[in-house]
Amino acid sequence: MKIIVTALAIFMAACSSDGHGGSDGALEAPMLMEVVPMQGALHLTWMNMQADADSVEAERKMDTGAFEQAFLVPGTVDNRMDTAAMDDMPYTYRLRAKKGAEYSVFSNEMTANPQAAP
Amino acid sequence: MLTLTIRTTAILIFALLACGSDPREGGPPAEPVLMPATDENPDPNVVEISLEARESRKRYATGLDTAVWTYNGSIPGPLIEGRVGDNLIVHFNNELPEETTIHWHGIRLPAAMDGTVAMQSPVPPGGTFEYEFELQDAGLFWFHPHVRSDVQVEKGLYGLIQVVGTEEPLVDEQRILVLDDVRVLADGSLPTYLDDESKMLGRQGNILLINGEAMPTFRWQAGALQRLQIVNVANGRFFNLSLPGHTWRVIGTDGGFIPKPYDSARLLVSPGERYDVALIATGEPGEEVTLMNEPYERGHDTGAAPPMPLARFVVNEAPSLTGRTLPTAFPELERLPDRSTDHEVVLDEGILGGALVFTINGETYPNIPVITVPAREVRRFEVRNVSEMDHPFHVHGTFFQVLSTNGTATPLDALANKDTVIVPQMGSVELVSRFDEPGRWMYHCHVFEHAEGGMMGEIDVGE
Numbered sequence: 001m002k003i004i005v006t007a008l009a010i011f012m013a014a015c016s017s018d019g020h021g022g023s024d025g026a027l028e029a030p031m032l033m034e035v036v037p038m039q040g041a042l043h044l045t046w047m048n049m050q051a052d053a054d055s056v057e058a059e060r061k062m063d064t065g066a067f068e069q070a071f072l073v074p075g076t077v078d079n080r081m082d083t084a085a086m087d088d089m090p091y092t093y094r095l096r097a098k099k100g101a102e103y104s105v106f107s108n109e110m111t112a113n114p115q116a117a118p
Numbered sequence: 119m120l121t122l123t124i125r126t127t128a129i130l131i132f133a134l135l136a137c138g139s140d141p142r143e144g145g146p147p148a149e150p151v152l153m154p155a156t157d158e159n160p161d162p163n164v165v166e167i168s169l170e171a172r173e174s175r176k177r178y179a180t181g182l183d184t185a186v187w188t189y190n191g192s193i194p195g196p197l198i199e200g201r202v203g204d205n206l207i208v209h210f211n212n213e214l215p216e217e218t219t220i221h222w223h224g225i226r227l228p229a230a231m232d233g234t235v236a237m238q239s240p241v242p243p244g245g246t247f248e249y250e251f252e253l254q255d256a257g258l259f260w261f262h263p264h265v266r267s268d269v270q271v272e273k274g275l276y277g278l279i280q281v282v283g284t285e286e287p288l289v290d291e292q293r294i295l296v297l298d299d300v301r302v303l304a305d306g307s308l309p310t311y312l313d314d315e316s317k318m319l320g321r322q323g324n325i326l327l328i329n330g331e332a333m334p335t336f337r338w339q340a341g342a343l344q345r346l347q348i349v350n351v352a353n354g355r356f357f358n359l360s361l362p363g364h365t366w367r368v369i370g371t372d373g374g375f376i377p378k379p380y381d382s383a384r385l386l387v388s389p390g391e392r393y394d395v396a397l398i399a400t401g402e403p404g405e406e407v408t409l410m411n412e413p414y415e416r417g418h419d420t421g422a423a424p425p426m427p428l429a430r431f432v433v434n435e436a437p438s439l440t441g442r443t444l445p446t447a448f449p450e451l452e453r454l455p456d457r458s459t460d461h462e463v464v465l466d467e468g469i470l471g472g473a474l475v476f477t478i479n480g481e482t483y484p485n486i487p488v489i490t491v492p493a494r495e496v497r498r499f500e501v502r503n504v505s506e507m508d509h510p511f512h513v514h515g516t517f518f519q520v521l522s523t524n525g526t527a528t529p530l531d532a533l534a535n536k537d538t539v540i541v542p543q544m545g546s547v548e549l550v551s552r553f554d555e556p557g558r559w560m561y562h563c564h565v566f567e568h569a570e571g572g573m574m575g576e577i578d579v580g581e
Contacts, residue, residue, distance in 0.1 A: 038318070039468060040469065073313070075446050077313045080313065081469075083472045
C-alpha cells in the first residue's frame with residue numbers, strides 16, 4: 001500500500017504539478033509518509049510537493065496536547081529524526097511548506113510512540 | 119527508509135527513461151573509461167604525477183550542470199597506474215576553497231604519507247604537498263580526502279590506483295568499475311544540508327554511478343574471459359551486485375589475489391571495499407544483460423529497497439571465443455599468527471545532546487583512547503557491533519585477516535588480506551593484523567558520515 005501511495009505521490013509531483021504551487025497558486029503541503037521509532041526517538045519521512053519551498057515546518061503534539069513547532073528544515077529536506085520525542089507516549093505530527101511569508105495548509109497527520117517495539 | 123528508497127529508484131528511472139535520456143538513442147555511447155594520470159618521469163621505476171583538487175562542473179543524468187570538486191577536473195579522478203616496487207611521487211596542489219588531504223586507501227606506506235590529520239597538517243587553499251611512497255602490493259586501491267571526507271568525497275574527490283604484480287591472470291578483457299552514487303537536487307545542485315537519514319545511512323544518492331556515469335553501457339565479447347576490478351567509493355551505499363546468467367568468480371579483494379577463488383551469485387561490496395572478479399561473458403551478439411544492485415538489509419529497513427539497475431553489458435559483434443577457463447588458484451598468503459584478543463572495539467550509535475552520534479567504546483573521536491602497538495607486532499582485535507546497522511570497518515596502512523565472523527571461524531582456505539570488512543549489525547568480527555610502520559594510523563567506519571560523526575580512532579605504532 002505504501003508503495004502505491006509513494007508512486008502516486010511521485011506521479012503527482014513529477015507530472016501534475018509545475019512545482020510552483022497548486023492550481024489556485026497556493027503552496028502544496030508535504031505528504032507525511034512515515035513516522036517510525038529509531039534510536040529511542042522518532043524518525044519522520046515525507047514527500048515534498050512544493051519543489052520551490054524555502055522550508056518545511058513540522059508541528060508535534062504530545063499525547064492529547066496542542067500542536068507546537070517541532071522543527072524547521074530546508075525545503076529540499078525530506079526526513080528528520082526528532083530527538084526531542086523520546087518519552088513513552090504517542091506523538092502526532094503534521095507538516096507544512098513555507099515560501100517567503102506564505103504557508104501551505106497542513107499535511108496529513110501521523111502518530112507513533114518512540115518506545116514502541118519496531 | 120522504504121519510502122526513500124522507492125522514491126529514489128523512481129527518480130532514477132524517471133531520469134533515465136521518462137526524460138528520454140536513454141543512451142542507446144543515437145548510436146552506442148562511449149564506454150566510461152578512467153583517464154590515466156600522466157607519468158611525468160621517464161624512469162620506468164618511478165611514477166610521478168601532478169594532482170590538483172579543484173572546482174569544476176559535471177552533468178549527471180539530470181541534464182543539468184552540477185558544481186563538483188574534482189582531481190584534475192574529472193570524476194573519478196585520474197587512474198594512477200604502477201607496478202609493484204615502483205616509487206610513486208604525487209605533486210598535490212589544493213585549489214579548493216577549503217583545506218584537504220589525500221589518503222591512499224589500502225596502500226601500505228609511511229604514516230606521514232597517509233594523508234590523515236593524525237600525521238599531516240591539512241593542505242590549505244592554494245597550498246601544496248608532495249606525497250612519495252613505494253607501491254608494495256598489487257591490486258586496486260583508491261585515494262580520497264581525509265578531511266571532511268563525507269562532504270569532500272560526495273562532491274567528487276576520489277581516484278584510483280592500479281598496481282600490477284607478477285601474478286596477474288591472463289584475460290581477454292579487463293575493466294575497473296568504480297561504484298558510486300550522488301544525490302542531485304532538481305536544480306542540479308548537491309544538497310548542502312545533511313539530513314538525519316543521510317547521517318544514519320550515509321549519504322545515498324538518487325543517481326547510481328559507474329565510473330562517474332549513470333547507467334553506462336559496456337560492450338564485451340561472448341566467450342571472452344573477463345576481469346572486473348570493482349571498488350565502492352560511495353559514502354554510504356552498499357552495492358549487492360548481480361549479473362543475471364553469470365556468476366562472479368572472486369579472485370581477489372582489498373589486498374590482492376586470494377589463494378582459493380570462489381564463486382558467488384551476489385557480490386556484496388561495502389564502502390571502501392574492493393573485489394577482483396572473473397567471469398566468462400555469455401550471449402549472442404546484441405544481447406544485453408543488466409548489472410543490478412540487489413536489496414541488502416544492512417539495517418534500518420534498507421533491505422526493503424527494490425533492485426536498481428546499474429549498467430548494461432552488451433555482447434559485441436566479434437565471434438564468440440571458446441575454451442576460456444576461470445582462474446582456480448593464486449599463490450598462498452602469509453597467514454598471520456593467531457593469538458588471544460588484544461583489543462576490543464565496540465561500535466555503536468545513539469543520541470547525544472540531541473544529535474545522532476556514532477561511537478567506539480562509548481566515545482566519539484577524538485576522545486577515544488589511542489590504541490598503542492609496538493612496531494612489527496601482531497595484534498588481534500575483536501570488533502563488536504552493538505548497533506542496528508552494519509559498519510564497514512577500515513584500518514589504515516596495513517592489511518588484516520578475518521579470523522571469524524559472528525563466532526564462525528573463517529575456513530583455512532579462505533585466507534584474504536583485507537583493509538575493510540563488514541561488521542554485521544549486532545554481530546562481531548575477529549581480525550588479526552601486523553603493524554609494520556611506526557606512526558599514528560586511523561581506524562574507522564567507512565561510512566564517511568559515521569566516521570565524521572565520531573566512529574573513528576587512532577592506533578599508535580611505536581618505533
